[in-house]
Amino acid sequence: MxxxxxxxxxxxxxxxxxxxxxxxxxxxxxxxxxxxxxxxxxPDLSPPSFLIDAINKALEDPRSHQYPSCRGDRDVRSSVARWFKGRFGVDIDPDKQVCILIGAKEGLGNIARALVNPGDIVATPDPAYPVYFRAGCKLVDGRQLGIKLDPENGFLPDLSKIKNAKILYLNYPNNPTGAEAPDDFLVELADLVKQNPDMTLVYDMAYSEMSFNRPPRSILEFTPDAVEFHSLSKMACATGFRVGFAVGEPNRISALIRMKEEIDSGVPLPFQRALAAMLDAYDGSTPxxxxxxxxxxxxxxxxxxxxxxxxxxxxxxxxxxxxxxxxxxxxxxxxxxxxxxxxxxxxxxxxxxxxxxxxxxxxxxxxxxxxxxxxxxxxxxxx
Ligand SMILES: Cc1ncc(COP(=O)(O)O)c(C=O)c1O
Structure with a gap:
């Protein structure tokens, strides 16, 4: 019944x-x-075959049969830090500044749960990947401040409109518009972060490797006080593997890990190993x-x-x-x-x-x- x-x-x-x-x-x-x-x-395309090999090999490792680490396997976090240095030239501490995620989507939602109290302002671009204004705002009883993105400004926000936000979500290369963020915009954004120490900039780079002519810059090249999200999904045409990671300012990463510890038990080790295999396959910034x-x-x-x-x-x-x-x-x-x-x-x-x-x-x-x-x-x- x-x-x-x-x-x-x-x-x-x-x-x-x-x-x-x-x-x-x-x-x-x-x-x-x-x-x-x-x-x-x-994506309809297949992930690199060396990712499947990494998964198969990891399945035979008895550690894969036990609970994974919620923040992510230490070796995998080290691969993230190595990749970040080679790809963006930024030093990252794998013990304090990395959290492996069940896809970027999970982390983009959980960071709000970790930082936003009812009634806090969450600034989200409009248009935007819906997770920011739904899981990142509505589901945590936040108050949404929509920031218009228009073609006249290359779908970049007017940063002077962002006031008193607890979280500011931004995403470049951008879904849905495909827009990219020029360096002078990132300089301005880093300045906004400096002026607003209580605000957390959540910078979503799920498409960082899907730029055809020039590799996009990380916001962490411009300010250490942000949290950046990455994903294996688009980089490796592996949306089903459900693995991504957050990197950035240690206190915010620690809050995200605290929230995740209450809710999930991390990404299965074989898929974490697939992420490491992908990142380790880079030669510096060359994929x-x-x-x-x-x-x-x-x-x-x-x-x-x-x-x-x-x-x-x-x-x-x-x-x-x-x-x-x-x-x-x-x-x-x-x-x-x-x-x-x-x-x-x-x-x-x-x-x-x-x-x-x-x-x-x-x-x-x-x-x-x-x-x-x-x-x-x-x-x-x-x-
Ligand atoms: C902007 C943006 N961020 C994050 C994600 C989610 O990525 P993941 O598959 O790692 O959860 C998507 C998926 O479409 C996206 O468009």
Whole structure:
């Protein structure tokens, strides 16, 4: 017998946008119709085979059969510190400044749980990866301060608008717009951090390795007083491995670890070892060949779809980072999404990323070339 369970009021949120997209995709698949899914940023490419080897080897290690360390295995944290020095030139203490995560998403939510009291202000960009304003604010009873990102400013926030925030979430290279942060912006941001010692800057670099022309800089190159989030998901096309890490200012990292100790028991060791194998494969700031291949494929697909859409009059925010295309359709956003869906193309409405995303659409080129080409043909036929 089912009883009516009343969920906690804080869960009184609209359905998580990507869960809703997954449901729509399953519906189309179940009906037998062809599906061209450009919605969720979930790469179709395989992780490097040396990651699978690392996992298989680690499975045979008896330590993998026991609880992992919540903050992360010491050797894996050392790999993070070594990578950080080679990639960004920043020294990190593996014992005080690193926490391994069950994917960046988990840490982005738990850092708010560790730092935000009810009523505290949480500044989140608009549009943004929804976790910041949901898990990072609503679920901890914070007060959201939406900071508009607009094309005129290259989707960078006006930092003078950020006042009294307990946490400021920022993310470059950016989901959903693909925007990148220039060095002068990072200098300004470091200054804001200095002026606001009670604020925690949560700088999300989940796409740090998905920039096609220049490697993005870490905020920790500009200030030590921030927490930066990284992920194996996009770097290695390994979203299913569920592993990422946070690095940065020791007191904030320690608060995050304290919160995690109450809630989870860490990432299974074989997947931590996969992360270490990926980071150890870097030669200084140069990634292994697989990352160059991923960049080449995503960049080519982005150009293919952007060119096709632009030719048909769509206003594209062109960038050389991430596997997302962010384009403007104006008042037609939801009808356009619905017309695309009728023809089997699944896209993400811009308003799912915040009210300032209204009028925009995100397409993710994380589907095979043929799917992207077929979707381009369908979408350009909709105008
Ligand atoms: C900006 C951003 N941060 C974090 C994540 C989550 O990464 P992970 O798979 O490591 O949880 C995503 C996933 O789409 C993202 O877009």
């Amino acid at each position: 089912t009883s009516q369970i009343k969920q906690a009021l804080r869960l009184n949120l609209p359905a998580y946008p990507f869960a809703e997209l997954e449901r729509k995709a399953s519906e189309i698949k179940a009906s037998g119709r062809p599906l061209f899914d450009l919605s969720i940023g979930d 292994p060949p697989e990352v160059f291949k991923y960049r080449e494929i995503f960049s080519r697909r982005k150009t293919l779809l952007s060119d096709a859409l632009e030719k048909h009059g769509f206003d594209i925010f062109r960038t050389d980072a991430t596997f997302y295309i962010w384009f403007r359709v104006g008042d037609d956003e939801l009808p356009f999404i619905a017309r695309a869906l009728e023809r089997g193309v699944l896209l993400t409405p811009g308003s799912g990323f915040g009210s300032n995303g209204k009028g925009w659409v995100r397409a993710s080129v994380t589907a095979p070339d043929e799917t992207v080409s077929a979707a381009a043909e369908i979408l350009t036929g909709l105008v």
